[in-house]
Amino acid sequence: xxxxxxxxxxxxxxxxxxxxxxxxxxxxxxxxxxxxxxxxxxxxxxxxxxxxxxxxxxxxxxxxxxxxxxxxxxxxxxxxxxxxxxxxxxxxxxxxxxxxxxxxxxxxxxxxxxxxxxxxxxxxxxxxxxxxxxxxxxxxxxxxxxxxxxxxxxxxxxxxxxxxxxxxxxxxxxxxxxxxxxxxxxxxxxxxxxxxxxxxxxxxxxxxxxxxxxxxxxxxxxxxxxxxxxxxxxxxxxxxxxxxxxxxxxxxxxxxxxxxxxxxxxxxxxxxxxxxxxxxxxxxxxxxxxxxxxxxxxxxxxxxxxxxxxxxxxxxxxxxxxxxxxxxxxxxxxxxxxxxxxxx
Amino acid sequence: xxxxxxxxxxxxxxxxxxxxxxxxxxxxxxxxxxxxxxxxxxxxxxxxxxxxxxxxxxxxxxxxxxxxxxxxxxxxxxxxxxxxxxxxxxxxxxxxxxxxxxxxxxxxxxxxxxxxxxxxxxxxxxxxxxxxxxxxxxxxxxxxxxxxxxxxxxxxxxxxxxxxxxxxxxxxxxxxxxxxxxxxxxxxxxxxxxxxxxxxxxxxxxxxxxxxxxxxxxxxxxxxxxxxxxxxxxxxxxxxxxxxxxxxxxxxxxxxxxxxxxxxxxxxxxxxxxxxxxxxxxxxxxxxxxxxxxxxxxxxxxxxxxxxxxxxxxxxxxxxxxxxxxxxxxxxxxxxxxxxxxxx
Amino acid sequence: xxxxxxxxxxxxxxxxxxxxxxxxxxxxxxxxxxxxxxxxxxxxxxxxxxxxxxxxxxxxxxxxxxxxxxxxxxxxxxxxxxxxxxxxxxxxxxxxxxxxxxxxxxxxxxxxxxxxxxxxxxxxxxxxxxxxxxxxxxxxxxxxxxxxxxxxxxxxxxxxxxxxxxxxxxxxxxxxxxxxxxxxxxxxxxxxxxxxxxxxxxxxxxxxxxxxxxxxxxxxxxxxxxxxxxxxxxxxxxxxxxxxxxxxxxxxxxxxxxxxxxx
Numbered sequence: 001x002x003x004x005x006x007x008x009x010x011x012x013x014x015x016x017x018x019x020x021x022x023x024x025x026x027x028x029x030x031x032x033x034x035x036x037x038x039x040x041x042x043x044x045x046x047x048x049x050x051x052x053x054x055x056x057x058x059x060x061x062x063x064x065x066x067x068x069x070x071x072x073x074x075x076x077x078x079x080x081x082x083x084x085x086x087x088x089x090x091x092x093x094x095x096x097x098x099x100x101x102x103x104x105x106x107x108x109x110x111x112x113x114x115x116x117x118x119x120x121x122x123x124x125x126x127x128x129x130x131x132x133x134x135x136x137x138x139x140x141x142x143x144x145x146x147x148x149x150x151x152x153x154x155x156x157x158x159x160x161x162x163x164x165x166x167x168x169x170x171x172x173x174x175x176x177x178x179x180x181x182x183x184x185x186x187x188x189x190x191x192x193x194x195x196x197x198x199x200x201x202x203x204x205x206x207x208x209x210x211x212x213x214x215x216x217x218x219x220x221x222x223x224x225x226x227x228x229x230x231x232x233x234x235x236x237x238x239x240x241x242x243x244x245x246x247x248x249x250x251x252x253x254x255x256x257x258x259x260x261x262x263x264x265x266x267x268x269x270x271x272x273x274x275x276x277x278x279x280x281x282x283x284x285x286x287x288x289x290x291x292x293x294x295x296x297x298x299x300x301x302x303x304x305x306x307x308x309x310x311x312x313x314x315x316x317x318x319x320x321x322x323x324x325x326x327x328x329x330x331x332x333x334x335x336x337x338x339x340x341x342x343x344x
Numbered sequence: 345x346x347x348x349x350x351x352x353x354x355x356x357x358x359x360x361x362x363x364x365x366x367x368x369x370x371x372x373x374x375x376x377x378x379x380x381x382x383x384x385x386x387x388x389x390x391x392x393x394x395x396x397x398x399x400x401x402x403x404x405x406x407x408x409x410x411x412x413x414x415x416x417x418x419x420x421x422x423x424x425x426x427x428x429x430x431x432x433x434x435x436x437x438x439x440x441x442x443x444x445x446x447x448x449x450x451x452x453x454x455x456x457x458x459x460x461x462x463x464x465x466x467x468x469x470x471x472x473x474x475x476x477x478x479x480x481x482x483x484x485x486x487x488x489x490x491x492x493x494x495x496x497x498x499x500x501x502x503x504x505x506x507x508x509x510x511x512x513x514x515x516x517x518x519x520x521x522x523x524x525x526x527x528x529x530x531x532x533x534x535x536x537x538x539x540x541x542x543x544x545x546x547x548x549x550x551x552x553x554x555x556x557x558x559x560x561x562x563x564x565x566x567x568x569x570x571x572x573x574x575x576x577x578x579x580x581x582x583x584x585x586x587x588x589x590x591x592x593x594x595x596x597x598x599x600x601x602x603x604x605x606x607x608x609x610x611x612x613x614x615x616x617x618x619x620x621x622x623x624x625x626x627x628x629x630x631x632x633x634x635x636x637x638x639x640x641x642x643x644x645x646x647x648x649x650x651x652x653x654x655x656x657x658x659x660x661x662x663x664x665x666x667x668x669x670x671x672x673x674x675x676x677x678x679x680x681x682x683x684x685x686x687x688x
Numbered sequence: 689x690x691x692x693x694x695x696x697x698x699x700x701x702x703x704x705x706x707x708x709x710x711x712x713x714x715x716x717x718x719x720x721x722x723x724x725x726x727x728x729x730x731x732x733x734x735x736x737x738x739x740x741x742x743x744x745x746x747x748x749x750x751x752x753x754x755x756x757x758x759x760x761x762x763x764x765x766x767x768x769x770x771x772x773x774x775x776x777x778x779x780x781x782x783x784x785x786x787x788x789x790x791x792x793x794x795x796x797x798x799x800x801x802x803x804x805x806x807x808x809x810x811x812x813x814x815x816x817x818x819x820x821x822x823x824x825x826x827x828x829x830x831x832x833x834x835x836x837x838x839x840x841x842x843x844x845x846x847x848x849x850x851x852x853x854x855x856x857x858x859x860x861x862x863x864x865x866x867x868x869x870x871x872x873x874x875x876x877x878x879x880x881x882x883x884x885x886x887x888x889x890x891x892x893x894x895x896x897x898x899x900x901x902x903x904x905x906x907x908x909x910x911x912x913x914x915x916x917x918x919x920x921x922x923x924x925x926x927x928x929x930x931x932x933x934x935x936x937x938x939x940x941x942x943x944x945x946x947x948x949x950x951x
Contacts, residue, residue: 116379122380178414179605179606179608179611180605181574181611182611183573200733201589202587218378218379219379220663221378222573222574222575222661223413224386227377228375230375417693418695425695425696425773453922457922460692460921460923461692462923463693465923555948584923586925587926588736588918588919589735590735590736602730604918607925615915617915618754621889623951636930640930641931644930
């Protein structure tokens, strides 16, 4: 082993160091976790031509090619140009160079459940939204973990991402179409928050306050008495993370926001990160950035220029509950407190 | 001889007719389907000819126009019950041959059964005029031909949709003058003669076989498959069952209204008496009850025809893909088995 | 247009508390139903319920109503002088002409005594109507005993066996009504008798089997069914069994028909 390799440079080219000297793994982004199946042939070709013949399904829904020799990296970068062009530029409208591999680390892929193109429970098209979000967050050296789930089941584990985006529906009750069978009451009780009950005249009463917007009621109604408002709404969870230090579940930042609001908010992440890190990108979880700035500052910067839709609600405060691997992990000298904003 | 109307001409006709008629037709309700971003087609008032949905089967049947899911029949006070009011205009309903034949069964129950005519049904039904929507293709869930419900003569007008607009024939002299002056064009209404699916309705020779069939293990499969939601009966063009429910306006229950609300024999509690005793306690029991009504019990009572008209809405709406014709075929096999065992 | 489901107000003449749960409402009316027919009563906060006529006479009629849950509070706060909304009568009652002049056996359980009460009163009042009456009347326990004054009167006129399902109580036999049917002297009736069975579905089922065991022909047995009903005029569909509507062809059925009516 006598190679002189700039690991950091390769990392920023989306090549991850292997424990096998001289080998690297490529992580190919799949924004929204769905692409044309034709790309699988390409991935297979890369794995079998330059990789070790295996393929790994990335933990964030990337297509991973392990075991690529250092000297083959330029060839692979050249070969994936078409993939980048089609998936990033054409499909997601991302503005980036594609002739030398990924322009930055791509492993923090925008993950999404299958969404309403297939799932009977999903409330929106997760792929469409992922493709709109991709150009807002990629390529950038301020990395963000985002996961999109079609419904509050949160199969995408948005609760453990910097941003978890959960599709919810505002339900409309067509009183005159209700046959009073109680299917919705049972479904809500069994699968959601149990906000439905019978009225004395065998129609349905709803505690709108605690409705999570899952749409189970519409899914089970035999008469079409429950329908979803055509406008798509989202719950935005923030600050969730895994990790060695203080994993925690994300908490609701915004509830019942429309897509326009969501896109504007996510668009503010770059500015917020840059301010927190004083324009010195560090590869760390978004939740730590929120901790450094404090929730109030985060809220202020993320909502800058945002006109909230009338249904939207915003968390006043967030009470985090970390897993404390060490007791009182947060009790540290003032000098060691994380700092946000300008350093000088 | 028929009349050729372009869509603008048809709109003008609808406008003129509206002085005397309310026009009902299958109409699209966007994004109001069971699942997110799916549509639903159901009967509603239409003002323009283009609103009529031709290219898919209405999810719910035309029966809702005459016997709505929720209908106030009386208003009551301490002293009296007063009949609810009804409209005065005639109702022009656009519907297919199976749907017109279904009304024959609705009429049997509401107007003839027990020698008692139901006032609330009759007061609407008397004002109904049918406009037959020519149906020559059907859909994959249709089996009207097997049920002999693919043809009808019972209509005031018939209409075909083609690339040039609408072509009407108007046998009803009451309606004909409204069409006079439009371009004449020969039009002979055609009927579908072959569905994708054919069923043979088995004969049940006697009560003994009937009661053995009720206990046959074939029904057990529905305990696993059917969720007793009642989607089939709400969509069914021939189901008539309802429950009366009182809506009370004041604390002392002195004033309120009495309603009829569509009921489903598939929903648990349909046969539950005041004391709590229930006869059909499983999904299998309830499925058997419905299926036998449609293809045996009704005919045993009224003679000429089976109740089912093969519109296939039950299969189309079933969230668990239980096919009604497939179930009939299973029943036919069970009957054969029972009869063969008896002969031995 | 005459509306067959229009309820009409009737003044409450009297309210008799039968048990903790059951009250008999006597209303003023000129209607003369058949024994065993039923009416639709509009009960505040409950809605319309089919209730069989438990007794009637010149200018009055009685209904015995069981309280189910809280919802009937409103009903049981009614007073004489208040009005009850009623429509009917509906269905086919006991076949008076079939029963006339025969030895009559009545097996009744619990609230099932209601639909046969007026007929028993007729038998008691008109000694020539039937040759004899054997009455087997059963309740779950002492707290459930309905129509005590009638029971005393009937005991004087009929061969009566009164029984409680499992409770030992003075003046009462113990055991289900089924166990007492064999005590009826069917041998002495020749061919000239009729059996009425009325009560909860399970009780009627086992009484039917017991009668079969005793060799009683189906056509001599009459039963009365209770089913959920919303309309009572063959529209709502709740009471249908096969091609039979209990509200129209019943509630009283000959056993030849009833035995095949599997819900």
